[in-house]
Amino acid sequence: MTALPSQLPPEGSLERWPWLQRLRRSADVATGPWLEALEQGALPAATDLVAVLVEKLDGAGSARLLRWWLNLPESREPAVLALRLELLDLLGRRRDPACAALLRAAVAERPSVPLLPLLGHQRDSQDFARLEQMARQAGPSPLRRAALEGLAVGLSVWPQAALQQLLLELCSDLDGMLASQAVDLLARLPSAREGLEQALSHPLDPATEARARRRLASLPRCPxxxxxxxxxxxxxxxxxxxxxxxxxxxxxxxxxxxxxxxxxxxxDPAAPGENSPxxxxxxxxxxxxxxxxxxxxxxxxxxxxxxxxxxxxxxxLGAWPSWQEALADELAELAASHSSGQPPLLLHHPLAPGVADRYLAHLERRCSASCQAAPYTATDLEDLTLAIRGAALPLALAANRLTESLPAALGAPLLQRPRFQALLLDQLEALP
Known part of the structure; x- marks a missing residue:
C-alpha cells in the first residue's frame, strides 16, 4: 500500500478507521512523509494516526517523533493537554537510546510529571540517580510520585540495595500517597519480605502500616x-x-x-498438581x-x-556468619566459667583433609578455640575425657554418640541450647 498523508480521510469520516487499518497491515510504509507532515503542522496530530505510525518507526523515527512532541508549543487548554498526554503515552512505548537521551535532556531542563515514568520505562541504569533524587528530595508531590513511578516501571535494572534503602525511607514520608507507593514497590522486590519487615520495625503512619502488613501477609513463603x-x-x-x-x-x-x-x-505432599506452578x-x-x-x-x-x-x-549451616558468631559467643561464655587458662575446645567428628582443614583453621581464628577430632570408639573417648580440662563444645547440632557418651564433659548438643535454638528459628523463619 502506497499511502501518503494527503490521502488520509479526515477525523470523523467513516472511511478513516478502515483506511488506518489497511495502513497498519501494510508492510512497506514510507514513514518520512508522515513525520514531515506532522512536524510542519500539515497533518493534524491524532491518537489513532500516531498509534499506527509508532508501530512502523525504527529507533531514529521514534526519536524524531518524540522530539516533535517535546517541541510542541505550550498550551493550557484542557482538551489540548489531554490529547498531548495521550500522544506521549503512545510515543513512550519505544525503548531506544536516542529516545532515552531526549527524555533525559528534557527532564534535566524541566522535570515533568508525564516524562518521568517514560524515563524509567527506558530501563537505563544511569537514570536511577536522577529518579532517586527527585523521589527523595523536597519538592512538588506530583513530581516525587512520578519519579517513583519511573522507578517502578524500570524496576529490573536499578541497584536493588540502593532502591530498597530509598523505599524504606519513603515508607515514612509525610506524603501518604508516596508512602503507599513505596510500600507497594517494596513488595515487588526480590527481598520483599525482608524489606517490609524492616519498614514495619519503624514508626509508620497508621494507613501506611496497615498497607505494609497487608502486603506482608499476602506474600507466600516457600516450603x-x-x-x-x-x-x-x-x-x-x-x-x-x-x-x-x-x-x-x-x-x-x-x-x-x-x-x-x-x-x-x-x-512432596505440599506440591500442587502437575499443571499448577x-x-x-x-x-x-x-x-x-x-x-x-x-x-x-x-x-x-x-x-x-x-x-x-x-x-x-x-x-x-556451619558457613553462616551468624552461626559462627553464635559459636564464638557460646565458647566465650564457657571459657569465662572455667579457670583452666586453656583455649576452649570445639570437638567434631573426623574429617578428610583439604577443604575441611581450611574451614577448621578459620573456625579456630573466629572462635578463639582449638578444633579437635573426636572419634567414637571407646578407647578414644576415654583418652578424650582425660584431655578435656577446660571449656568444650560439641560440633553436634542434635544428640549423637559423642554427646551421649560424654554428657558431663560436653553438655547438651547445640540445638538444645537456647542461643542456637533462637538463632535457627529466627533465621529460618525470615527466609522468603
Whole structure:
C-alpha cells in the first residue's frame, strides 16, 4: 500500500478507521512523509494516526517523533493537554537510546510529571540517580510520585540495595500517597519480605502500616527442606523434629526433614498438581562442617529435588556468619566459667583433609578455640575425657554418640541450647 498523508480521510469520516487499518497491515510504509507532515503542522496530530505510525518507526523515527512532541508549543487548554498526554503515552512505548537521551535532556531542563515514568520505562541504569533524587528530595508531590513511578516501571535494572534503602525511607514520608507507593514497590522486590519487615520495625503512619502488613501477609513463603544427619536407621532426633514443627507453625508453610540416608526426593505432599506452578523449594543443609556430606551428598539431593520443581539451595549451616558468631559467643561464655587458662575446645567428628582443614583453621581464628577430632570408639573417648580440662563444645547440632557418651564433659548438643535454638528459628523463619 502506497499511502501518503494527503490521502488520509479526515477525523470523523467513516472511511478513516478502515483506511488506518489497511495502513497498519501494510508492510512497506514510507514513514518520512508522515513525520514531515506532522512536524510542519500539515497533518493534524491524532491518537489513532500516531498509534499506527509508532508501530512502523525504527529507533531514529521514534526519536524524531518524540522530539516533535517535546517541541510542541505550550498550551493550557484542557482538551489540548489531554490529547498531548495521550500522544506521549503512545510515543513512550519505544525503548531506544536516542529516545532515552531526549527524555533525559528534557527532564534535566524541566522535570515533568508525564516524562518521568517514560524515563524509567527506558530501563537505563544511569537514570536511577536522577529518579532517586527527585523521589527523595523536597519538592512538588506530583513530581516525587512520578519519579517513583519511573522507578517502578524500570524496576529490573536499578541497584536493588540502593532502591530498597530509598523505599524504606519513603515508607515514612509525610506524603501518604508516596508512602503507599513505596510500600507497594517494596513488595515487588526480590527481598520483599525482608524489606517490609524492616519498614514495619519503624514508626509508620497508621494507613501506611496497615498497607505494609497487608502486603506482608499476602506474600507466600516457600516450603523448606531441612537436610540433617539423622541417626542409625534413619531416626531423626527429637530436637530436630521440634525445630521443624515450630518453624512450620511460625512460617505457616510446609517444613520437612530429610536425613542424608533417606530417599533423595520423596513425594512432596505440599506440591500442587502437575499443571499448577509451585513455589521454589528452599533446601537448607543443617550440617556444621564441609565434609563429604556437604560436598557430595547435598548436591546429589538438590539435583534429585530439582527434577520435581524449582529449588533454591542455601550454604551449609556451619558457613553462616551468624552461626559462627553464635559459636564464638557460646565458647566465650564457657571459657569465662572455667579457670583452666586453656583455649576452649570445639570437638567434631573426623574429617578428610583439604577443604575441611581450611574451614577448621578459620573456625579456630573466629572462635578463639582449638578444633579437635573426636572419634567414637571407646578407647578414644576415654583418652578424650582425660584431655578435656577446660571449656568444650560439641560440633553436634542434635544428640549423637559423642554427646551421649560424654554428657558431663560436653553438655547438651547445640540445638538444645537456647542461643542456637533462637538463632535457627529466627533465621529460618525470615527466609522468603
Amino acid at each position: 523448606l527442606l531441612l537436610v540433617v544427619h539423622g541417626r542409625a536407621g534413619g531416626v531423626i532426633p527429637e530436637e530436630l523434629q521440634t525445630l521443624a514443627r515450630n518453624l512450620e507453625r511460625r512460617r505457616r508453610a510446609p517444613v520437612r526433614l530429610q536425613t542424608l540416608s533417606g530417599d533423595a526426593a520423596p513425594p 509451585r513455589l521454589p523449594l528452599t533446601l537448607v543443609p543443617l550440617l556444621l562442617l564441609p565434609g563429604n556430606h556437604v560436598r557430595h551428598d547435598i548436591p546429589a539431593i538438590a539435583a534429585a529435588w530439582r527434577r520435581h520443581g524449582p529449588l533454591r539451595r542455601l550454604p551449609f
